[in-house]
Amino acid sequence: MQPSKIALIVIDVQNDFCPGGALAVNEGDLIVPGINALMDDADAVILTQDWHPAGHSSFASSHEGRDPFALIQMPYGPQVLWPEHCIQGSAGGAFHADLNTDRADMVIRKGFNPAIDSYSAFFENDHQTPTGLEGYLRTRGIKKLTMVGLATDFCVNFSAVDAAKLGFDVTVQMDLCRAIDLDGSLIAAVDGMNAAGVTLA
Numbered sequence: 001m002q003p004s005k006i007a008l009i010v011i012d013v014q015n016d017f018c019p020g021g022a023l024a025v026n027e028g029d030l031i032v033p034g035i036n037a038l039m040d041d042a043d044a045v046i047l048t049q050d051w052h053p054a055g056h057s058s059f060a061s062s063h064e065g066r067d068p069f070a071l072i073q074m075p076y077g078p079q080v081l082w083p084e085h086c087i088q089g090s091a092g093g094a095f096h097a098d099l100n101t102d103r104a105d106m107v108i109r110k111g112f113n114p115a116i117d118s119y120s121a122f123f124e125n126d127h128q129t130p131t132g133l134e135g136y137l138r139t140r141g142i143k144k145l146t147m148v149g150l151a152t153d154f155c156v157n158f159s160a161v162d163a164a165k166l167g168f169d170v171t172v173q174m175d176l177c178r179a180i181d182l183d184g185s186l187i188a189a190v191d192g193m194n195a196a197g198v199t200l201a
């Protein structure tokens with residue numbers, strides 16, 4: 001039997017989530033060298049890229065009188081409102097300059113639907129609309145996933161929980177992730193990932 005193939009999924013290591021960016025995650029840049037090193041051990045490397053059109057519905061600026069980090073109800077459920085970030089084609093939406101993007105087999109973009117945010121690499125925030133990543137991984141025969149990146153409590157968390165629900169064997173390498181930590185969101189994310197059967201390493 002062949003050992004099962006492992007994919008490294010690198011979530012949203014983009015300038016806007018690094019210090020100086022529009023939605024900066026503390027120490028977001030510090031994880032880049034460790035992520036590059038992990039690529040050597042992976043059978044497949046997949047990068048995700050948060051990729052919003054201007055005026056995206058997840059931006060506070062798209063909702064009159066709302067401030068960033070407020071929570072609102074959208075037709076698909078609760079949604080945190082964010083500062084404008086990762087706009088398609090912007091410098092903030094580009095990958096961190098030191099990330100080894102050459103090693104990526106595939107880049108999957110998400111959050112391009114103006115009306116729905118997409119934290120997860122697998123489904124938009126309606127938890128129904130697929131991004132196509134599941135099919136990509138399955139057709140390549142990949143069953144094990146290692147996830148790293150930004151932010152632990154949002155896009156890494158949603159991606160890891162969805163992957164576990166889909167039946168993948170998921171490990172989140174916590175030292176190569178950094179969190180936004182909004183109102184206890186990091187603890188809630190850790191609890192949620194544990195409950196979904198994700199291994200936190």
Ligand code: VGL
Binds near residue numbers: 011082151152
């Ligand atoms: C993310 C908030 C908004 C993330 C993306 O990558 O965790 N967080 N968009």
Ligand code: ZN
Binds near residue numbers: 082085
């Ligand atoms: Zn976003």
